[in-house]
């Protein structure tokens with residue numbers, strides 16, 4: 001698998017181990033890195049003249065010297081602009097010595113229309129905001145709309161967090177990175193600033209990456225497709241799981257129905273909307289395949305659990321904030337208290353379900369730690385996240401990934417921290433960052449559908465982290481493929497071709 005994401009520290013360790021293992025030493029890896037970038041420049045910008053290579057003082061600059069040499073050897077007109085000299089004896093110093101192009105100071109950088117920029121100023125070793133010679137170069141390149149090919153990362157972007165350290169960073173058209181992507185390639189604003197990402201193999205063996213035991217992955221089907229539920233030949237509806245979705249009052253029932261429909265499309269064999277008495281009529285008027293049951297109190301819920309053996313729940317969409325919401329959530333988490341596990345695979349707590357615990361999050365986090373408690377999946381967007389984890393949200397030193405990790409550990413829950421760069425994290429720190437989102441998904445009700453997909457997969461017994469990660473990817477893929485005009489009602493049906501491909505991929509794999 002090459003979907004592991006390595007932090008800059010892990011990447012440096014991988015470099016070190018790879019050099020120790022061979023067959024490539026440091027300059028060997030650097031030559032391969034530079035060659036990969038030069039190939040991209042030649043293939044994508046064959047007419048660019050000149051190519052301006054901007055080299056920083058570290059190994060990122062070293063890659064730049066290799067690129068400049070190879071392009072010059074290929075007959076391309078190349079100029080090198082330098083900020084800081086490579087340390088004597090470093091691989092970058094060797095690469096600079098091998099490069100026949102005379103370096104000029106970056107402060108004198110003066111490009112023309114028609115040229116392109118190769119950004120080799122700072123990569124994984126960026127440690128602070130960019131110096132003024134770099135920001136001036138960025139402004140100059142931007143004013144001429146020059147294409148930018150970034151090496152490893154656009155200078156100014158943190159590989160760890162995707163944040164811009166300081167005020168400015170390059171906005172690349174293409175970013176060529178090596179061995180594995182870094183979190184900063186997927187987390188915003190890094191993802192946008194990278195442009196197209198090309199992942200180049202520079203000879204770091206998979207075994208070296210495996211030895212690091214990575215805990216962070218790009219959210220791709222390979223991560224969970226093996227666990228995707230596919231009905232057995234002897235399936236009947238309850239064998240395929242039963243999801244219960246709580247409806248709000250008469251004027252806010254639509255969100256639950258969206259969740260319910262999504263849970264059904266995700267494959268739950270049966271889905272029941274649990275409706276307050278005063279919303280029964282309106283729900284009945286809008287449901288067909290989805291079942292309906294009156295449920296106002298914790299006693300009603302417990303009767304449902306006892307009689308109908310649900311295997312997953314969604315609580316929160318359109319439900320309302322308050323004590324009743326808290327009581328129902330805690331009742332589900334305590335349903336296994338009497339001894340054996342309840343058979344409930346998980347509770348998806350979304351929207352109002354999350355906000356309801358704003359003033360007493362500890363009661364929720366304690367309930368998740370009780371013996372036999374069903375798994376909790378929380379799906380906060382940024383605002384909801386800050387309501388439940390205000391201290392973590394306010395910590396500017398933490399990336400979105402680190403925030404989600406801290407929250408998942410505290411809550412003992414799988415946290416799906418939503419946004420254009422949704423992060424999914426398990427309590428043990430296993431994490432996936434989603435990369436297939438599309439702006440069309442930012443539409444009312446979209447989150448209700450996501451909660452329903454997660455519950456639909458949980459209901460069928462899919463492992464919790466896998467279910468959450470799969471749901472995020474499927475939801476995004478459905479929205480991305482549907483494109484303009486998407487509304488939340490479209491998503492359950494738009495999932496169908498995505499699901500078909502995944503099931504076929506799983507079956508093909510099993511053959």
Ligand SMILES: NC(=O)C1=CN([C@@H]2O[C@H](COP(=O)(O)OP(=O)(O)OC[C@H]3O[C@@H](n4cnc5c(N)ncnc54)[C@H](OP(=O)(O)O)[C@@H]3O)[C@@H](O)[C@H]2O)[C@@H](O)CC1
Nearest residue numbers: 015029030058059060122123124125126127128129130152
């Ligand atoms: N064998 C390998 O390891 C391979 C590595 N590869 C390549 O190496 C890159 C990583 O190299 P790297 O670790 O040298 O970091 P790099 O990004 O060049 O910067 C470090 C230098 O910049 C300085 N500095 C940082 N920020 C600054 C700022 N804002 N303003 C001013 N100065 C700043 C920093 O100074 P310091 O923070 O130490 O004071 C230090 O001097 C990686 O991205 C990939 O391209 C490939 O060749 C494959 C093989």
Ligand SMILES: [K+]
Nearest residue numbers: 119122153155
């Ligand atoms: K760079």
